[in-house]
Amino acid sequence: MEEDLEGLLTAASAGDQAAWDILVERYNRLLWAIARGYRLDPATTADVVQTTWLRLVENLDRIFEPTRLPGWLATTIRRECLQALRRSKRETPALTPEYLIDEPDNSRELDAGLLDDERDAALWRAFGDLPERCQLLLRVLMATPPPAYAEVAEALDMPVGTIGPTRARCLTHLRRLVRKDDILGGTGREHGGRQ
Amino acid sequence: MNAAMNKDDDVLLDRLRSIASIVDDPPPWLDQAARAALSRRRLDAELAELMLDSDLSQAALVRAGDDGVRLLSFETASVSVELQIEDVSGQLTLRGLVSGASGDAIVEMISGSRVVPISEHGWFVAGDLPRGAIRVRLHAIDGTAVTTSWVSV
Numbered sequence: 001m002e003e004d005l006e007g008l009l010t011a012a013s014a015g016d017q018a019a020w021d022i023l024v025e026r027y028n029r030l031l032w033a034i035a036r037g038y039r040l041d042p043a044t045t046a047d048v049v050q051t052t053w054l055r056l057v058e059n060l061d062r063i064f065e066p067t068r069l070p071g072w073l074a075t076t077i078r079r080e081c082l083q084a085l086r087r088s089k090r091e092t093p094a095l096t097p098e099y100l101i102d103e104p105d106n107s108r109e110l111d112a113g114l115l116d117d118e119r120d121a122a123l124w125r126a127f128g129d130l131p132e133r134c135q136l137l138l139r140v141l142m143a144t145p146p147p148a149y150a151e152v153a154e155a156l157d158m159p160v161g162t163i164g165p166t167r168a169r170c171l172t173h174l175r176r177l178v179r180k181d182d183i184l185g186g187t188g189r190e191h192g193g194r195q
Numbered sequence: 196m197n198a199a200m201n202k203d204d205d206v207l208l209d210r211l212r213s214i215a216s217i218v219d220d221p222p223p224w225l226d227q228a229a230r231a232a233l234s235r236r237r238l239d240a241e242l243a244e245l246m247l248d249s250d251l252s253q254a255a256l257v258r259a260g261d262d263g264v265r266l267l268s269f270e271t272a273s274v275s276v277e278l279q280i281e282d283v284s285g286q287l288t289l290r291g292l293v294s295g296a297s298g299d300a301i302v303e304m305i306s307g308s309r310v311v312p313i314s315e316h317g318w319f320v321a322g323d324l325p326r327g328a329i330r331v332r333l334h335a336i337d338g339t340a341v342t343t344s345w346v347s348v
Contacts (some may be wrong), residue, residue: 012233015233021230024230028225031223032219046225047347049225050229050305050328052265054345057236058237058345060236083248083251083347084347104266114212139215140310141208142212156272171207176216
């Protein structure tokens with residue numbers, strides 16, 4: 001998949017909208033997942049995703065090695081997320097703009113209401129009970145299309161070798177949270193859910 | 196970890212991915228906005244890179260005060276742009292100080308832009324800005340077009 005990045009970047013750099021659209025199609029959900037993993041609300045997430053694409057536009061001629069594009073995007077949005085988190089911490093409640101409080105703390109409860117399958121809803125609520133670090137990693141890993149570990153490592157500033165083991169620990173933790181509720185279906189085995 | 200556990204993990208992660216695509220997918224308008232970003236390219240302008248951002252620096256060293264003021268500094272070889280962004284109840288006021296440029300500053304946002312004059316001392320002000328990405332475009336004294344890089348405010 002990466003071997004055509006150079007061609008896409010070169011074409012986009014020459015103003016080829018179709019090439020640019022392919023890049024957006026490929027990475028927009030990853031950028032969204034990273035910002036959501038950092039627990040930014042949807043409005044702020046949209047801001048940082050847009051800023052990241054605009055930053056890529058202004059740097060189209062400066063992208064070094066094309067294969068590093070996913071890493072560049074991931075690093076750029078991570079910085080934007082950390083800035084946004086600092087800003088939101090600095091704001092006192094009285095100064096919090098309305099759109100930042102659109103989403104209350106029970107947002108996962110509301111999200112879960114969108115799911116027809118009650119077991120999926122319960123699984124999503126359980127996901128919200130995981131430690132923040134696990135939610136961050138798993139939210140990025142569940143981007144569509146599934147990101148490469150190298151991209152995840154850049155997005156989260158983690159050594160690439162720790163991603164597999166951390167993923168396993170976090171999913172084990174999630175299973176512990178849901179096991180008693182029979183959310184994963186059947187006999188306590190994890191598959192058996194839908195495919 | 197054995198292969199079976201790995202397989203189970205893959206299945207569980209796929210299920211989470213499928214849930215996320217229902218409850219937490221980017222809105223379609225954001226996809227459109229990302230596609231439209233290419234049209235914001237300005238090949239004619241020199242890019243003033245971000246040199247300093249108080250949100251990323253030692254707060255005590257560069258923060259203007261204990262309020263919501265953020266300081267940003269951009270530079271090219273011949274132009275420097277300092278921006279102070281003040282947030283009052285979600286409405287942003289941008290104060291700029293430039294050297295090496297004159298005329299108007301164009302404060303560009305995702306939707307629309309604002310043209311404000313640069314005073315003889317190099318100051319400009321734009322109030323009531325929405326949150327989101329902004330950049331400032333101006334002309335160096337020698338006529339070169341300059342644009343700051345985009346920043347999220």
